[in-house]
Amino acid sequence: MGKLEGRVAIVTGSGRGIGAGVARLLAREGASVVVNDLGVALDGSSPDSTPAQQVVNDIKAAGGQAVANYNDIAELGSAEQLIRQAIDSFGKLDILVNVAGILRDRMLFNMSEQEWDAVIRVHLKGTFNTSRHAAAYWREQRNPEGHFRLINFTSGSGLHGAPGQPNYAAAKMGIVGFTYSCANALARYGVTSNAIAPGAATRMTESIPDQRRRSPQDGDERAPENVAPAVAFLASEGADWCNGQVISARGYEIGLYSKPQLLSQIVGTGPWDRDLDKTFDLLEHAFRPLVTGQGGAFAPAPAPQPAQAR
Numbered sequence: 001m002g003k004l005e006g007r008v009a010i011v012t013g014s015g016r017g018i019g020a021g022v023a024r025l026l027a028r029e030g031a032s033v034v035v036n037d038l039g040v041a042l043d044g045s046s047p048d049s050t051p052a053q054q055v056v057n058d059i060k061a062a063g064g065q066a067v068a069n070y071n072d073i074a075e076l077g078s079a080e081q082l083i084r085q086a087i088d089s090f091g092k093l094d095i096l097v098n099v100a101g102i103l104r105d106r107m108l109f110n111m112s113e114q115e116w117d118a119v120i121r122v123h124l125k126g127t128f129n130t131s132r133h134a135a136a137y138w139r140e141q142r143n144p145e146g147h148f149r150l151i152n153f154t155s156g157s158g159l160h161g162a163p164g165q166p167n168y169a170a171a172k173m174g175i176v177g178f179t180y181s182c183a184n185a186l187a188r189y190g191v192t193s194n195a196i197a198p199g200a201a202t203r204m205t206e207s208i209p210d211q212r213r214r215s216p217q218d219g220d221e222r223a224p225e226n227v228a229p230a231v232a233f234l235a236s237e238g239a240d241w242c243n244g245q246v247i248s249a250r251g252y253e254i255g256l257y258s259k260p261q262l263l264s265q266i267v268g269t270g271p272w273d274r275d276l277d278k279t280f281d282l283l284e285h286a287f288r289p290l291v292t293g294q295g296g297a298f299a300p301a302p303a304p305q306p307a308q309a310r
Contacts, residue, residue: 199250
């Protein structure tokens with residue numbers, strides 16, 4: 001008996017990389033899996049059914065159950081059809097894993113509106129689309145002990161602020177807030193909602209020069225499959241206690257991120273603009289030691305230089 005025996009899962013973006021590793025492990029542990037993937041290039045172009053079907057073939061060859069799905073999760077109606085396929089094929093839906101995504105990397109000052117919109121559409125809207133229909137189904141079950149699972153994928157790009165990925169970072173941090181909201185809204189229906197921040201050598205990291213130098217594809221530690229065990233745990237019936245969390249999974253390390261919390265505050269007795277000099281002094285005194293003591297995670301603005309006579 002596998003750890004997910006009898007459960008039904010959808011994994012979006014599971015034709016390659018991390019998603020494929022997740023789909024294969026869930027199936028190996030007994031879950032019936034809908035393998036969703038458009039089979040597109042990194043930028044979302046040139047769809048191809050081959051990757052999703054190959055993962056399905058691999059799962060079936062290993063004795064598991066899976067079906068392929070080629071729907072565009074960025075379309076609300078298409079996402080609904082994906083949820084319906086899982087229910088029609090396997091009788092129910094227990095687990096939704098939102099992995100699908102694309103890249104349109106560019107520095108902020110060079111980014112086009114289309115490059116921004118395309119990434120937000122797939123990552124953030126796509127996660128909403130599938131989750132919205134899964135949540136409606138789970139609510140209809142009226143089962144507060146249903147062990148239902150919503151597992152979204154965020155990224156260190158958003159959590160740490162990748163400079164050349166403002167669209168991707170924004171979408172991935174939006175998914176964190178979305179995950180928190182779902183955790184609060186859906187718990188009463190037997191749903192846990194968590195996010196995974198993965199680290200692995202994939203097509204996406206290989207497209208980034210800095211990541212390519214540090215992430216050789218031939219390194220076992222950076223294999224995409226190493227992300228899957230954390231997902232499988234969150235998908236299991238024993239993970240009811242874990243809700244509204246961000247879990248990191250990279251190489252042989254699995255970690256738990258802290259939630260945003262208030263570090264310090266100043267408290268006044270009236271409007272702050274009555275004495276801006278005092279307000280500025282209080283803010284610097286209270287906040288600067290904390291900000292500058294963070295190890296330079298974000299570079300401060302350069303100090304102004306004295307004017308030069310010409």
